[in-house]
Amino acid sequence: MSQMSPPADLSHKEEYALPLVIAVTGHRDLVDAELESIRETTRTLFEDLGKRFPSNRLTLMSPLAEGADQLVAEVAIELGLDLIVPMPKPMEEYVKDFEEKDVREKFDSLREKASHVFEVQGEIPPAPAGIDPDEWEYNYPYAQLGIFLCGHCHILLALWDGKHSTQMGGTAQVIQFHHDDIMDGVTAKTVASQELLIDDESDLVFHIVCSRRSDSSGPNPELKPLDWWWYTKDRVNPRSKELPQQHALIFQRTSEFSADALMFADDIESGKWSLIEGDNAGSVPEGATLIEEMYSIADWLAIHFQKKTLRTLVITHVMGFFMGLMFILYSDMQTWRIFLWVFLVAFLSGAAAQYMANRGAWHRKYLDYRTLAEGLRVQFYWAVAGVTNENKWKFAHDGYLKSQNPEIGWIRNVMRVAGVHCDAKPNSELNGVNFTIKEWVGSEDLGQLGYFKRKSRERIERAELTEKFGRASLLVSVASVLLFLVIGSNMSELTESAVMVILGSTLLVYAVREGYTYATGTKELIRQYEFMLSIFDNAHTRLELADNIAEKRQILAALGQSALDEHSDWIQMNRERSIEEVEVWRMGM
Numbered sequence: 001m002s003q004m005s006p007p008a009d010l011s012h013k014e015e016y017a018l019p020l021v022i023a024v025t026g027h028r029d030l031v032d033a034e035l036e037s038i039r040e041t042t043r044t045l046f047e048d049l050g051k052r053f054p055s056n057r058l059t060l061m062s063p064l065a066e067g068a069d070q071l072v073a074e075v076a077i078e079l080g081l082d083l084i085v086p087m088p089k090p091m092e093e094y095v096k097d098f099e100e101k102d103v104r105e106k107f108d109s110l111r112e113k114a115s116h117v118f119e120v121q122g123e124i125p126p127a128p129a130g131i132d133p134d135e136w137e138y139n140y141p142y143a144q145l146g147i148f149l150c151g152h153c154h155i156l157l158a159l160w161d162g163k164h165s166t167q168m169g170g171t172a173q174v175i176q177f178h179h180d181d182i183m184d185g186v187t188a189k190t191v192a193s194q195e196l197l198i199d200d201e202s203d204l205v206f207h208i209v210c211s212r213r214s215d216s217s218g219p220n221p222e223l224k225p226l227d228w229w230w231y232t233k234d235r236v237n238p239r240s241k242e243l244p245q246q247h248a249l250i251f252q253r254t255s256e257f258s259a260d261a262l263m264f265a266d267d268i269e270s271g272k273w274s275l276i277e278g279d280n281a282g283s284v285p286e287g288a289t290l291i292e293e294m295y296s297i298a299d300w301l302a303i304h305f306q307k308k309t310l311r312t313l314v315i316t317h318v319m320g321f322f323m324g325l326m327f328i329l330y331s332d333m334q335t336w337r338i339f340l341w342v343f344l345v346a347f348l349s350g351a352a353a354q355y356m357a358n359r360g361a362w363h364r365k366y367l368d369y370r371t372l373a374e375g376l377r378v379q380f381y382w383a384v385a386g387v388t389n390e391n392k393w394k395f396a397h398d399g400y401l402k403s404q405n406p407e408i409g410w411i412r413n414v415m416r417v418a419g420v421h422c423d424a425k426p427n428s429e430l431n432g433v434n435f436t437i438k439e440w441v442g443s444e445d446l447g448q449l450g451y452f453k454r455k456s457r458e459r460i461e462r463a464e465l466t467e468k469f470g471r472a473s474l475l476v477s478v479a480s481v482l483l484f485l486v487i488g489s490n491m492s493e494l495t496e497s498a499v500m501v502i503l504g505s506t507l508l509v510y511a512v513r514e515g516y517t518y519a520t521g522t523k524e525l526i527r528q529y530e531f532m533l534s535i536f537d538n539a540h541t542r543l544e545l546a547d548n549i550a551e552k553r554q555i556l557a558a559l560g561q562s563a564l565d566e567h568s569d570w571i572q573m574n575r576e577r578s579i580e581e582v583e584v585w586r587m588g589m
C-alpha cells in the first residue's frame with residue numbers, strides 16, 4: 001500500500017509559493033574525505049537558488065537511500081527546505097535495503113521530517129531474456145523511481161563520478177534518461193517521438209563530481225573530483241558554471257507566477273473557482289486536489305490579468321477614437337486649439353495605459369496563466385479519471401507546448417509539480433471516470449460542452465454587431481456622397497462641414513470597433529470555440545456508446561490531447577498579437 005501523505009493545504013498564504021523541486025540521484029558509496037566539500041557545494045546551491053528565486057518554495061525530492069540521497073536531505077533539512085520522499089517499493093520492503101543500523105536510523109529520522117512520503121507504484125514486467133529474474137525484480141523499481149524523479153523535478157542534483165554504467169536504475173542511467181528519455185534495458189528505443197527532437201527545460205542537471213569507495217580509479221579522468229557544473233544537452237556548451245539562460249528565464253517566469261499568487265493570495269482564496277463541488281469530492285483522488293488548487297490559482301490570476309488587458313484595450317481604442325475625432329473637427333469644422341489639446345490628452349492617456357500594461361506584462365501573464373490553467377484542467381480530469389499516457393514513461397505535462405517558444409516551458413514546470421502524487425499512484429476507480437464525464441465533458445448546459453456553446457453564441461453576436469457597424473458606416477458614406485452629388489452646390493459651408501464630420505466619425509467608429517475586434521481575436525475565438533464544441537460534442541456521443549471503462553478512458557485521453565493541442569495553438573496565435581499592436585494601429589490613424 002502507498003504511504004502517501006496528504007497533499008499540502010494551500011489555504012495558508014505562505015503555501016501559495018510554488019515549489020522549485022530539486023531531485024537527487026547519486027552513489028551510495030561516497031568517499032568520506034569528500035563528504036564535507038559535497039555538503040558545502042550542495043548548501044551553496046540551495047542558498048543561491050533561494051536568493052535568486054525568493055518567491056519559490058525550495059523543495060527536495062529524495063528517496064533517502066544510503067549515501068548521496070541522505071547527505072543531500074540532511075543539508076536540505078538544515079536549511080529549512082521541504083522534503084518529499086518517493087519510494088521505489090512499499091515501506092516494509094524498502095527498509096530491507098538498509099542493511100546498516102545507522103543508515104536505517106538516519107532514514108527513519110529524515111523520513112519523519114518529510115512533508116510527503118509515498119510509493120511510486122507500477123507493475124514490474126517480466127524479465128527480458130538473458131536477465132536474471134531476481135535481479136530484474138530488485139532493480140526495476142529503482143529504475144522506475146529514477147524515471148519518476150526526472151519527470152517531476154526542475155533540477156536533477158547528481159552526485160556522480162561521471163562514468164557511464166549499464167547498471168539499471170543507477171545514477172548514470174538516471175542522468176541519461178533525464179537528458180535523452182532513454183534508459184538502457186528499461187525503455188524501448190522504438191518509442192522515440194517528436195519530443196526527443198525538441199529542446200526543452202527538462203534536461204537540467206547540477207553535477208557534483210565525486211569519487212566512490214568501490215572504484216579506486218576515481219571519477220572520470222576528464223573531470224576533477226569535487227568540481228561542479230550545470231550539465232545540459234546543449235551541443236555547444238553542455239557544461240557551464242552559470243545557470244543556462246533558457247532555464248534561468250523559465251525559473252524567473254515560475255517565480256513571477258509564484259509572486260503573483262502570493263500577492264493576491266487573500267483575493268484568490270475568497271474568489272477562486274473550484275473544479276470540485278461538495279457532493280462530488282468523494283470521487284476525487286487525494287493527490288488530484290493539489291492539481292485543482294493550482295488550477296484555481298492560475299484561473300483566478302488569468303481572469304485578473306485578462307480584465308487588466310481588456311481594460312487597456314478599451315482605453316487605448318477609446319482614446320484613439322477621440323484623437324481621430326479631434327483631428328476631424330480641427331480640419332473640417334473649426335481650427336480651435338481646444339481640439340489639439342484634447343488630441344494630446346487622449347494620446348497621453350492611451351500611451352500611459354499602454355505603458356502600464358507593458359510594464360506589468362499584463363497581456364503575457366494573461367496568456368500564460370490562461371494556458372497554464374487550461375493545461376491544469378486537463379491534467380486534473382485525467383488524474384481523476386485515471387487516464388495515463390500510452391508511453392508509461394511520460395506524464396500529462398511532457399507533451400504540452402513542446403513546439404512553442406521554449407520560454408513557455410515554465411508552464412510544464414508547474415504541471416510537473418502539480419501531478420506528482422497522481423502520477424505516482426494513478427486512480428483506478430470507476431467513479432472517477434463518471435465524475436470526469438459529468439463535470440468536464442458535461443451536457444447541453446453543463447461542463448465544457450455547455451460552456452463552449454454559450455461562448456460560441458456570445459462571440460458570434462459580437463462579430464455580428466461589428467458587421468452591423470460596418471454596414472451602417474457604409475450606408476452613411478453612400479448617403480453622404482449622394483447628398484453632395486444632389487445638393488452639394490447649395491450647401492452652406494457649415495452644413496458641408498457637419499456632413500464631413502458625421503461621415504468621418506461614422507467611419508472612425510467602425511475602424512475603432514474593427515480594431516478592437518481584431519485586438520481581442522474575436523474571429524479566431526469563434527473558430528476555436530466551434531472546434532472545441534465539436535470535439536466535446538463528439539466525445540460526448542462516443543462516451544455514451546462506450547461500454548467499458550478502458551474505452552472511456554481512451555476517449556477522455558484523446559479529448560484531453562485535442563484540448564491541449566488547441567490551447568497550444570491559441571497561445572501561439574495570441575502571443576504574436578501583442579498589446580503593442582494597438583499603438584501601431586493608433587499611430588497609423
